Amino acid sequence: MVLRSSVREFLAQEFMHTLGVPTSRSLTLYVSRAETVRRPWYAQGSQSFNPDILVNNTEVITTRVAPTFLRVGQLELFAHRVRRQTHPEALNELRMIVAHLIERNYRQEIDPALPFSEQVVELAGLFRSRLIGLVAHWMRVEYCQGNFNSDNCAAGGYTLDYGPFDFCELFDPRFQPWTGGGEHFSFFNQPQAAEANYQMFWAALRPLLAGNNEALARLDQIREGLQPQCSRNWRPCGPANTAWPATTPTW
Numbered sequence: 001m002v003l004r005s006s007v008r009e010f011l012a013q014e015f016m017h018t019l020g021v022p023t024s025r026s027l028t029l030y031v032s033r034a035e036t037v038r039r040p041w042y043a044q045g046s047q048s049f050n051p052d053i054l055v056n057n058t059e060v061i062t063t064r065v066a067p068t069f070l071r072v073g074q075l076e077l078f079a080h081r082v083r084r085q086t087h088p089e090a091l092n093e094l095r096m097i098v099a100h101l102i103e104r105n106y107r108q109e110i111d112p113a114l115p116f117s118e119q120v121v122e123l124a125g126l127f128r129s130r131l132i133g134l135v136a137h138w139m140r141v142e143y144c145q146g147n148f149n150s151d152n153c154a155a156g157g158y159t160l161d162y163g164p165f166d167f168c169e170l171f172d173p174r175f176q177p178w179t180g181g182g183e184h185f186s187f188f189n190q191p192q193a194a195e196a197n198y199q200m201f202w203a204a205l206r207p208l209l210a211g212n213n214e215a216l217a218r219l220d221q222i223r224e225g226l227q228p229q230c231s232r233n234w235r236p237c238g239p240a241n242t243a244w245p246a247t248t249p250t251w
Contacts, residue, residue, distance in 0.1 A: 002039055002057035003031060009162040010062060021137040022130070022158035024066040035059040050179055066158065068104040070097070072201045073150035079204035095208060098123070105156035117215045120208050124222045127201060130157025132229050135194045139187075142168040146178030148185050148193040150200045195226045 006029055016023040037059050040051035078097050081090040095116070102110050102119055110122045134157055138145065145152065146164035154160035164178030173188035185193055202223045209215045 001060055001062055002037060003060050004057065005163075006060045006062040012162050012165065013064065013159075016141075016143070016159055019137075019141050021141060021143070022134055024064040024069075024154075024158065024160050024162075027063040027065045028061075029063070030061045032059040032061075066154070066160070067156055068101065069160070070101050070104070070155045071151055071160070072153040072155055072197050072204070075101075075155060075204035076150055076200050079207055082207045091207060094204070098205070098208060101155050117209055117212050120205050121215055121218050121222070124202060124205055124219050127155065127157055128198060128222055128226060131194050131198055132226060134158065135190050138190055142171070142187070144168065144175055144177055144185075144187040145190065145193075146176055146181040146185055148190060148197070150197050153194075153197040155201065191226075198226050199223070 010026040010029050013023055013026045017025060035058075036056040038054045039057050041053060041055040041057075042048065042051055043053045046052050075094070075097065078090070078094040081087070082094050084090075098120065099116070102123055103112075106123060106126055109126055110119050112119075114122070131153075137143075138159075143159075144166055145159070145161065146166070147161065152161035152163075164181060166175075166177030168175045168187060173186070174183060175187040176183065176185060178185070183189065202219065205219060206216065209219060
């Protein structure tokens with residue numbers, strides 16, 4: 001990473017935490033005294049919308065902290081291996097990564113004495129609530145995650161990726177801080193992006209409940225209506241109207 005983007009990320013994580021938004025946290029930022037890397041930037045006096053030159057940037061190593069860095073895209077990958085029958089242990093691997101997610105991010109809410117199928121259903125409901133609350137917080141503070149795909153969606157339900165992000169300086173429903181992000185990841189489309197991520201999360205859990213029709217029916221019921229709930233929650237613009245607790249966890 002380079003110095004300018006790393007300092008921006010470091011400050012943004014702490015700013016979001018102060019605003020009461022669930023987020024990964026900043027720990028350290030080490031600056032190299034010798035290494036540089038060339039990155040696109042703007043020439044002096046440039047009127048270009050996109051960077052038009054390459055400049056040398058100081059290299060840095062930045063460290064984030066969170067209970068886990070598991071993403072929806074990782075669960076998606078393991079579930080894909082199960083569906084494709086990639087190898088005999090694929091289902092067990094998916095089970096282990098979901099058990100790890102529960103232990104690291106949901107252990108205060110999910111009783112470990114429950115049958116695993118019950119824990120999976122509980123997980124689906126809890127992640128849904130956290131995701132709704134997270135997007136409501138984003139809309140409340142006018143934050144836009146410019147690339148909110150499954151690889152940048154934390155399965156623990158907090159802000160994780162601080163690459164193409166920004167805050168709206170002027171209200172614009174189509175605000176998009178990343179030139180490659182497209183309108184589907186714009187400010188007002190974040191509830192739709194959240195619902196798409198939840199659909200992937202839901203689909204990744206289904207192989208763990210194969211043959212348990214009652215649990216599958218409950219899982220499928222939880223799936224419905226996430227996007228409208230996101231929209232209802234962010235409009236009042238108050239922490240009490242979101243699904244996440246008013247105080248964010250410390251780690």
